[in-house]
Amino acid sequence: MVFAVIRAVAQRAPCNALTIGARTLFGVKMPKYGPDPLDLATGLEKKEMMARAAGNDDPFEIAAVKRGVGTREQPTEIPSMADSRIIGCICNEDSLYVAYMTLHMGEPKRCECGHWFNLVPGNGITHPSWIL
Amino acid sequence: MINQNHPFHLVFNSPWPIFTGSSVLTMLIGTVNWMCTKSPTMMNMGLLLTIFNTSQWWRDVSRESSYQGYHSNLVMNGLRWGMILFITSEILFFFSFFWSFFHSSLAPNLELGLMWPPLGIAAINPFQVPLLNTSVLLASGVFVTWAHHGLIEQNNKIMNTNMMVTVVMGLYFTSLQAWEYWESSYSMSDSSFGSTFFLATGFHGLHVLVGTIFLLVSLMRHNLNMYSLNHHLGLEASIWYWHFVDVVWLFLYSFLYWWSY
Numbered sequence: 001m002v003f004a005v006i007r008a009v010a011q012r013a014p015c016n017a018l019t020i021g022a023r024t025l026f027g028v029k030m031p032k033y034g035p036d037p038l039d040l041a042t043g044l045e046k047k048e049m050m051a052r053a054a055g056n057d058d059p060f061e062i063a064a065v066k067r068g069v070g071t072r073e074q075p076t077e078i079p080s081m082a083d084s085r086i087i088g089c090i091c092n093e094d095s096l097y098v099a100y101m102t103l104h105m106g107e108p109k110r111c112e113c114g115h116w117f118n119l120v121p122g123n124g125i126t127h128p129s130w131i132l
Numbered sequence: 133m134i135n136q137n138h139p140f141h142l143v144f145n146s147p148w149p150i151f152t153g154s155s156v157l158t159m160l161i162g163t164v165n166w167m168c169t170k171s172p173t174m175m176n177m178g179l180l181l182t183i184f185n186t187s188q189w190w191r192d193v194s195r196e197s198s199y200q201g202y203h204s205n206l207v208m209n210g211l212r213w214g215m216i217l218f219i220t221s222e223i224l225f226f227f228s229f230f231w232s233f234f235h236s237s238l239a240p241n242l243e244l245g246l247m248w249p250p251l252g253i254a255a256i257n258p259f260q261v262p263l264l265n266t267s268v269l270l271a272s273g274v275f276v277t278w279a280h281h282g283l284i285e286q287n288n289k290i291m292n293t294n295m296m297v298t299v300v301m302g303l304y305f306t307s308l309q310a311w312e313y314w315e316s317s318y319s320m321s322d323s324s325f326g327s328t329f330f331l332a333t334g335f336h337g338l339h340v341l342v343g344t345i346f347l348l349v350s351l352m353r354h355n356l357n358m359y360s361l362n363h364h365l366g367l368e369a370s371i372w373y374w375h376f377v378d379v380v381w382l383f384l385y386s387f388l389y390w391w392s393y
Binding site: 034035036037040041042043044045046050059060061062081082092111124125126 | 135137139140171197198199200201202203204205206226283286290357359361362363
């Protein structure tokens with residue numbers, strides 16, 4: 001009797017009521033699907049997913065940058081979407097500390113170890129090229 | 133439109149942390165008060181407030197992830213580590229109860245009769261209800277894993293059915309334990325045996341209850357289409373918590389029930 005009542009309610013309940021799965025147990029066929037991950041995602045998560053799907057492994061540009069030549073004429077270029085960015089230079093492999101400094105757009109800077117860095121406009125997630 | 137260029141989630145101002153802290157403090161002071169004055173009023177009020185505050189906090193977390201999309205890969209990774217660290221802290225919590233159990237039981241003192249279980253304590257037969265409890269929890273671990281695979285394979289029927297079975301098994305375990313507590317010939321006041329036994333199994337029961345609610349909420353969120361096949365951190369966390377509860381029970385069963393018999 002109780003079973004029949006629960007069954008009757010479950011088969012007629014709108015989607016949000018009895019969201020504990022009673023509808024599947026009482027014979028209503030749930031679709032054999034799940035939301036497509038990209039379709040379900042929204043906001044920042046979706047942007048990141050789309051960027052990764054397009055082949056960008058580092059959509060937020062937070063990966064460590066391997067230093068290049070690093071002379072005054074050829075500084076290592078660090079991308080940034082803002083006017084300034086804090087970076088850390090690992091001067092040599094056996095460094096016991098990271099040398100942090102703030103870079104400003106258009107002003108090349110030299111680390112104590114002699115390596116030059118320059119801040120350049122980046123291609124981060126809010127860059128117009130990613131807005132589809 | 134998201135304007136941030138970084139993957140971190142800088143949370144909006146929220147009242148829930150401070151409120152949760154206050155309500156938990158109220159609950160704990162109330163619990164001590166209940167032990168001293170037999171009045172559970174402050175404890176019950178604190179418990180109710182804690183439930184309200186934590187529900188609203190976690191409701192906000194699920195809104196921020198599913199509806200606002202703040203949970204980037206990095207944030208998800210941080211949450212995974214957070215859950216692992218929390219479960220580790222719970223393991224240490226139970227470790228302390230096992231320490232107190234072994235302190236009393238490995239070298240029982242004169243007052244207990246130099247034996248364990250102490251003289252006069254009729255220990256529960258581990259091959260009756262406790263064995264059923266063990267099988268219920270182990271089987272529920274299997275069902276919850278099956279449900280997880282159902283989600284990954286986009287099979288709603290398997291997911292819903294098996295999660296429901298897991299939740300029901302959790303409730304079955306709790307009711308069996310409640311019956312055992314009711315029928316038990318000894319209480320928490322009965323020597324260090326009763327103290328350590330009910331402290332450890334009691335907290336374990338509370339954890340089973342919380343784990344069951346967590347699994348149920350995960351199931352409800354799935355039916356509200358908040359999960360996709362590769363982003364379902366709430367479900368994963370609830371399953372990890374459930375496995376932890378299961379493992380703790382195995383230790384409890386082995387030492388507090390079987391070894392003590």
